Amino acid sequence: MSREEAVRAMLVLMPRVAQRLKRTTVPEKLKTLNLAPRHLSLLSNLVFDGPALVNELAAxxxxxxxxxxxxxxxxxxxxxxxxxxxPADRRRTIVSISDDPETREAINGWLSKGASSWERALDPLTPQERAMFVRTMGAYESGASCERDD
Known part of the structure; x- marks a missing residue:
């Protein structure tokens, strides 16, 4: 596939991906919370990596x-x-997902849909190909965030 064909394919695909993400159903328990994508990223980090300090999450x-x-x-x-x-330094605060089982289950269920889709998509790739894909998506996001709508 040429670069031009790949760009064309991605320009067709990305709006469909964005629409699919917008239609992702927020669990009933979390609907009233007015969560934004940035909250989902923070919650993902806490679910996959466990409790963390604010500075660790920021990084x-x-x-x-x-x-x-x-x-x-x-x-x-x-x-x-x-x-x-x-406990090691009382001046610092550790952030974790709520101990409430219903809240934890709602968050895990919400995140698991996206995680399983990514697992299926990335499974056939080698570790090097996965790393390249993640870098490519990061480069796209970075480039798209620098562009202005004039």
């Missing part, structure tokens, strides 16, 4: 710690995440 999400602090405060008020003092 993983590639955003400022203040942004993560605001999201955590919002999610904490709504009972989705919990903040606990770090």
């Amino acid at each position: 993983r999400l590639e955003v400022a710690p203040t942004t993560v602090s605001l999201m955590v405060a919002d999610l904490n008020r709504q009972g989705v995440v919990e903040r606990k003092p770090d």
Whole structure:
């Protein structure tokens, strides 16, 4: 496939992917929380990597710690995440998914749909091909975020 054919194919595919993501059903337990994609990224990190410090989450999400602090405060008020003092340093706070089984189940169910789709899509690729795909998607996102609609 030539570069031009690949670009054309991606220009056709990406709007369909975006529409599919917009139609992803938010679990009933989480519907009233007004969650945005940034919340999903934060929750994904907590589900897959476990509890973390705000600075660790900020580094993983590639955003400022203040942004993560605001999201955590919002999610904490709504009972989705919990903040606990770090036993090793009481000045730091560890963020985790709520211990409420219903909330945890709703989050896991919501994330599992996307995770299983990615697993099926990435499974036939070699580790090197997966790494290249992730880098390519990152480069696309970075390039798209630099472009302006004039």
